[in-house]
Amino acid sequence: MIKRLIRLAKQLLAVTWIRRVYEGTTRGLLEVGAANRVTATLFSIPGLLTFNREQFAVLRGRRDYYRNLQRARQTHVELRRNVHRLEKGMSMRPRRPVFAKDYIDETIEFYQSAVRLAATTSGSGIDNDELAWAHGVLSHYFEIVDNADPVVAKAAKRFAAAPHIVANGDSGGAVHPFARRDGAVSEVGYDGLLQLAMQRRSVRWFQDKPVPRDLIDKALLVGRQSPTACNRLPYEYLVFDDPEMVKQVASIPSGSGGYYHQIPTVVVVKGNLDSYFSPRDRHVIYIDAALSAMGFMYALETLGLASSVINWPDFEPLEMTMAGKLGLGPAERVIMLIAIGYPDPDGIIPSSTKKSLDVLRRFNELPQK
Numbered sequence: 362m363i364k365r366l367i368r369l370a371k372q373l374l375a376v377t378w379i380r381r382v383y384e385g386t387t388r389g390l391l392e393v394g395a396a397n398r399v400t401a402t403l404f405s406i407p408g409l410l411t412f413n414r415e416q417f418a419v420l421r422g423r424r425d426y427y428r429n430l431q432r433a434r435q436t437h438v439e440l441r442r443n444v445h446r447l448e449k450g451m452s453m454r455p456r457r458p459v460f461a462k463d464y465i466d467e468t469i470e471f472y473q474s475a476v477r478l479a480a481t482t483s484g485s486g487i488d489n490d491e492l493a494w495a496h497g498v499l500s501h502y503f504e505i506v507d508n509a510d511p512v513v514a515k516a517a518k519r520f521a522a523a524p525h526i527v528a529n530g531d532s533g534g535a536v537h538p539f540a541r542r543d544g545a546v547s548e549v550g551y552d553g554l555l556q557l558a559m560q561r562r563s564v565r566w567f568q569d570k571p572v573p574r575d576l577i578d579k580a581l582l583v584g585r586q587s588p589t590a591c592n593r594l595p596y597e598y599l600v601f602d603d604p605e606m607v608k609q610v611a612s613i614p615s616g617s618g619g620y621y622h623q624i625p626t627v628v629v630v631k632g633n634l635d636s637y638f639s640p641r642d643r644h645v646i647y648i649d650a651a652l653s654a655m656g657f658m659y660a661l662e663t664l665g666l667a668s669s670v671i672n673w674p675d676f677e678p679l680e681m682t683m684a685g686k687l688g689l690g691p692a693e694r695v696i697m698l699i700a701i702g703y704p705d706p707d708g709i710i711p712s713s714t715k716k717s718l719d720v721l722r723r724f725n726e727l728p729q730k
């Protein structure tokens with residue numbers, strides 16, 4: 362039904378005079394609406410359906426952030442953020458003898474609560490790496506700060522009395538800050554990386570061959586290494602490789618029209634707006650997930666696989682269809698879909714020439730108006 366309406370709208374807009382009337386009206390309204398912030402506010406009233414959903418999603422996410430604090434969960438964003446802040450404090454030059462006094466107590470509270478709630482759920486699905494990281498960083502904190510400070514002393518006592526779960530996760534290596542010289546060293550050089558970037562193209566035609574799940578996981582090990590604001594990783598990869606599910610999910614966005622029927626695996630990258638207590642961070646899910654997806658897609662290439670991003674437009678009917686299919690709440694936002702498979706060697710790839718560097722980049726020069 363929705364797809365039929367979209368198709369009808371496209372057919373109507375293909376009629377030149379209808380397109381001209383539509384574009385003329387839209388342009389006129391935009392000239393008024395985009396004049397200043399007051400007119401933009403007036404303009405947004407009839408657009409409530411589009412922008413209100415995002416506003417609701419952000420609000421619901423903020424509400425859920427606070428509600429979640431008391432809930433047993435696999436991962437604890439509030440703890441991740443504060444542990445990150447501690448690590449950042451540890452890495453500062455010069456490092457202050459005492460730092461994090463304004464949030465160390467809160468961090469221990471978050472840690473205690475995470476451990477306690479993890480115990481109540483008998484540890485099933487709990488991210489042990491996260492708890493081990495928090496434990497490692499907190500332990501290190503009390504080793505390096507001045508314990509004579511009364512705030513630190515009180516927090517140290519609370520930490521010592523807290524129950525601990527220190528499981529060995531798969532993170533390996535250091536669970537507190539380390540010197541750059543002790544970090545991992547890659548053998549990938551610039552030429553190899555450039556070649557990989559040239560090899561990766563949006564591939565829409567695939568062989569009729571399933572994608573091994575272990576390769577998805579291997580690619581995700583790369584994707585999750587991407588930077589995220591405060592190391593929150595506020596996204597999830599929902600992977601579908603059941604042919605019927607793939608068809609149902611991949612056919613929802615209109616950008617997969619004509620080729621979704623032969624996609625072997627589709628990933629829905631979903632952002633979680635309950636990762637934030639403040640509206641100022643409402644765009645971070647998109648940035649973090651996109652950075653991760655890029656690493657994921659490069660890794661797929663190194664494993665013989667190919668991919669193509671499928672756009673997820675902010676469009677009410679499609680949002681409702683996808684939310685219904687996947688059981689998503691208002692604060693769970695689809696960011697993009699990724700089609701994955703072994704590339705059909707005969708599949709045609711658009712050349713998609715990139716912009717020249719002189720257009721993309723400026724050194725010490727303000728953008729031209």
Ligand SMILES: Cc1cc2nc3c(=O)[nH]c(=O)nc-3n(C[C@H](O)[C@H](O)[C@H](O)COP(=O)(O)O)c2cc1C
Pocket residue numbers: 561562563564565614615616617669670671672673697711713
């Ligand atoms: C956010 C985003 C949305 C995209 N949406 C679609 C889409 O809906 N359908 C599609 O076939 N390709 C889609 N693509 C792929 C682009 O068309 C492609 O990346 C672009 O033309 C450059 O080609 P390249 O990836 O081969 O370099 C999308 C890419 C991005 C990053």
